[in-house]
Amino acid sequence: xxxxxxxxxxxxxxxxxxxxxxxAGAELALSTSAVSYxxxxxxxxxxxxxxxxxxRSVALTEAGQRLLDRLQPAxxxxxxxxxxxxxxxxxxxxxxxxxxxxxxxxxxxxxxxxSFLRTHPDVRLEVAQDDGLVDIVAEGYDAGVRLHEFVxxxxxxxxxxxxxxxxxxxxxGYLRDRGVPQHPRELVDHECVRFRFASGHLYKWQFERDGxxxxxxxxxxxTLGDQHTVLQAVLDGLGLAYVLEDAARPCLEDGRLVAVxxxxxxxxxxxxxxxxxxxxxxxxxxxFVDMLRDSYASQxxx
Numbered sequence: 001x002x003x004x005x006x007x008x009x010x011x012x013x014x015x016x017x018x019x020x021x022x023x024a025g026a027e028l029a030l031s032t033s034a035v036s037y038x039x040x041x042x043x044x045x046x047x048x049x050x051x052x053x054x055x056r057s058v059a060l061t062e063a064g065q066r067l068l069d070r071l072q073p074a075x076x077x078x079x080x081x082x083x084x085x086x087x088x089x090x091x092x093x094x095x096x097x098x099x100x101x102x103x104x105x106x107x108x109x110x111x112x113x114x115s116f117l118r119t120h121p122d123v124r125l126e127v128a129q130d131d132g133l134v135d136i137v138a139e140g141y142d143a144g145v146r147l148h149e150f151v152x153x154x155x156x157x158x159x160x161x162x163x164x165x166x167x168x169x170x171x172x173g174y175l176r177d178r179g180v181p182q183h184p185r186e187l188v189d190h191e192c193v194r195f196r197f198a199s200g201h202l203y204k205w206q207f208e209r210d211g212x213x214x215x216x217x218x219x220x221x222x223t224l225g226d227q228h229t230v231l232q233a234v235l236d237g238l239g240l241a242y243v244l245e246d247a248a249r250p251c252l253e254d255g256r257l258v259a260v261x262x263x264x265x266x267x268x269x270x271x272x273x274x275x276x277x278x279x280x281x282x283x284x285x286x287x288f289v290d291m292l293r294d295s296y297a298s299q300x301x302x
Contacts, residue, residue: 006078007038008038008039008041008042008045009042009071009075010028010075011024011028011030011034011035011038011039011042012038012039012042012050012064012067012068012071013068013071013072013075013140014027014028014035014140015035015039015051015058016060016064016068017138017139017140019057019058019059020058021035021036021039021058027095027097027126027140039051046063046067048061048063049061049063049064050063050064050067051064072138076279080279080280081280091120091121091122092120092122092123092282092283092284092286092287093120093122093123093283093284094122094123094124094282094283094284095123095124095125095126095284096123096124096125096126096142096143096282096284096285096288097126097128097140097141097142097143098125098126098127098128098141098142098143098144098145098273098288099127099128099130099134099136099139099141099143099144099145100127100128100129100130100144100145100146101129101130101131101145101146101147102129102131102226102227102228103131103227103244103246103247104145104146104160104271105127105129105145106228106247107161107244107246107247107271108145108160108161108271109127109145109160112291112292112295113125113127115291116287116288116291119287119291120284120287123284123287123288125284128141130198131197131198131225131226132197132198132199133146133150133198133199136274136275136276137276137279142275142282142284142285143273143274143275143285143288144273144274144275145160145271145272145273145274146271146272146274147164147268147269147270147271147272148269148270148271148272149268149269151272151274152274154276154277154278155274155275155276155277156274156275156276156277157272157273157274158272158273158274158289158292158293158296159270159271159272159296160270160271160272160273160292160296161270161271161296162270163267163268163269163270164244164245164246164267164268164269164270164271165244165245165265165266165267165268166206166242166243166244166245166265166268167242167243167244167245167248167252167259167262167265168181168187168205168240168241168242168259168260168261168265169231169234169240169241169243169248169251169252169257169258169259169260170234170239170240170241170257170258170260171234171235171236171237171256171257171258172255172256172258173237174191174234174237174238174239174240175258175260178190178191180260181240181260181261182261183261184205184207184214184216184261184264185214185216187205187216187218187219187240188216188218188219190218190219190239190240191219191220191221191238191239191240192205192218192219192220192239192240192241193220193222193223193224193230193233193234193238193239193240193241194218194220194222194223194224195223195224195225195227195230195241195242196223196224196225197225198225202217202223203242204216204217204218205218205242207261207264207265208264208266209263209264209266214264218240220239222238222239227243227244227247228247230243231243231247231248231251231257234257235251235256235257240260245265273288273289273292275289
């Protein structure tokens with residue numbers, strides 16, 4: 001009975017994190033029907049409903065939220081205890097869940113995944129692409145990948161690469177028609193493709209030169225929420241855009257895009273993988289961190 005209770009509670013926590021029976025089942029390697037049975041059995045045993053269910057959504061009831069708040073610390077301790085046993089294994093094993101922005105997956109994580117999985121055949125890796133600011137502990141992730149400036153102070157941060165630089169880019173055709181801005185303030189006379197974060201925050205373009213910093217709320221009829229879509233809009237001649245140099249480099253090298261105002265583009269701290277300082281690190285996460293550190297060291301020395 002105690003084993004059933006633990007299984008049912010783990011299913012409850014997974015459904016609460018994902019707001020989905022299907023995604024909870026994928027995390028736990030269970031069928032959707034098995035997860036539904038576990039939740040139903042738990043609700044019957046407790047005598048209360050834990051979720052509001054519709055055909056389109058799953059949400060916690062007040063009782064469900066109360067149970068989740070009390071349960072998370074205990075499940076975290078169980079997770080840490082089980083992961084501690086992995087230190088006695090000859091090789092890393094288990095599920096590793098990472099939440100990363102799409103840009104970081106394309107430029108940093110993606111090229112490294114095949115080698116990692118070949119080296120560690122007992123590790124299962126799940127990478128969620130999410131451009132929002134996510135509480136990785138509350139959402140059940142082992143680690144996250146964000147720009148260094150967005151990482152909470154109580155996390156351990158592991159650099160994935162060298163500093164980054166943001167560039168203002170445009171198509172050659174756009175610059176022929178509208179001219180090349182010589183100062184950030186001239187952007188108010190241009191068409192700009194703006195970027196809105198998943199949080200809803202509209203990005204103000206940031207510039208710095210010789211200690212002078214400027215934040216420009218640029219004008220523009222088009223606002224997007226994905227860097228690759230922004231690049232395509234610029235390639236289509238719709239205006240100027242602020243993008244990461246790494247993402248734009250292929251288009252710059254083949255001449256499809258041109259960078260302007262480069263003397264106002266200062267490097268800043270780049271992508272990092274981060275994880276909770278207080279939690280026991282799993283063997284799979286330790287192996288992943290070691291791989292990233294070795295890869296970064298190779299970049300620095302080359």
